[in-house]
Amino acid sequence: MARWRRGIPVFLLCVALAGCAAPVKADSLAGQGISIETRTLPAGHLSRTYLAVRPEKAHSGLPLLVVLHGRGVDVRNGAVQTGFLGYAEQGLADIVYPAGIGQSWNAGSGCCGIAARQRVDDTSFIAAVVADAAHAFTSDPRRVYLVGYSNGGRLAFHLACVSPGLFAAFATYGAAPPAPCTNPAAKGLSALVAAGTGDRVLGHGAQVAEHASATWRTLDACPPASSSRRVSPAVVTTWTGCAGGSAVQSLVYSGVTHAWPAGATGLMWTFLSGQVRRTAA
Template structure:
């Protein structure tokens, strides 16, 4: 019998009451003490965990399934420490990192304006396991990245109040695939925001979830029309990348059926076509199509370097993807 990865065995459940309590009030810190990027962890005083998360960026570690996992948290300096805050989990793409995602997609500035926390987790060897054939070493090793993200959210909530109705996940490419996986395998997130990605692997019984998906019609890595992209290798070898997914409009139709949405309203502004459907309990499912755009995050500089340029196309100036996703998140808290 094949040993399936944890995401394939996961059973959907209601958010545990103990986690809700942690999210609202904080509790015991289950990760290492926070440290500034490049610095050493502060020594605990009198054996107690340091209070709160510092303003700005702090770095943290968790041990999940015997693996040391790392992530960053950005806290705006003006964010109140007493009221529960929204949390956005930003998932980097293949060959990326939490640090790279933080510098590439404008979420810190959006958090300053919108008043929310941002978490930037790191995939093992710069990739995420989202299906048996994708992606890279985490897929080959059956890494439970869904479990890691859930543990990370709980750890953040143990240090600062987090609003359980306003926890969101977003990502690009392989990170967007993990955002879809989180929508399939958990009930933790009020909404997910996906850029240049698709759903891979089984998703037989997802709960109704708000979804916004941004995609370029000229994306050759994750084709808008579905099927394998230019880096697909059928899930073979040391770096498996079976990226063949459904056509993006069909995928969005599936999430609309799950959420019981009404007919979509379509609007066009230059190269951008927005198809937005309203769903029961305040949910929504929106597809933003960017004509002529490739594999990229619209309106943000993206990562630098030759490797990044080989993976990603120039960003479309037709819209600011970060602002669009956050506006959607803000309008769609959990019921």
């Protein structure tokens, strides 16, 4: 397996605001105790790739974490932005980073970028990534987690609705659902929705988080009672006792913009890693 090395170029900043991720400056993806390979999959008439990261002392049965980058971000910089690599370094997870066409995802409702214009089938691609990685790494099929940022978060909402059997839980930051989800098959899928109140790309972050979390609370038949706590600058609200042992959580970051917030990674991992899908797809 190849290793990440120093000298990864900084990505070209996306000039259109809608659906774009905030910039990141990354000159190193070096990590201790991880191995990485680029895997290639046929996807329709296209050849698609994803980065697969796993602990050097690999063993079967780890959770599989799928992380979707934002628009205008290459896959390596997306890995730096979201900060989940440490969980592979600690031997806690296998992680995959699919690469969007033109650094974008076709997330439905005309969004976003080249992928949407070319009507790329990203739904089938992500399903193929999950199947390929889970087989190659013998990951735990009951603990497949999905994270999406910005345009990648929009696709995560779509995937959670149309392909809920792939995942035990999903989390998003800086994204709104492309459409309300009414798929009864999504019942029991745990969800975390995070947004910043100062996000000018997303708009009214608190309202987006509330609307999206309300949709999933309805789908998961959550009781109305919730618990809240502050993990500065975020307000963390959690609904438990939902269908099939699922849970819903919202993170609202006061004054935070579209940029991935410090601390979100740990909160997301804590939530996701506590969820188990009872029946493998």
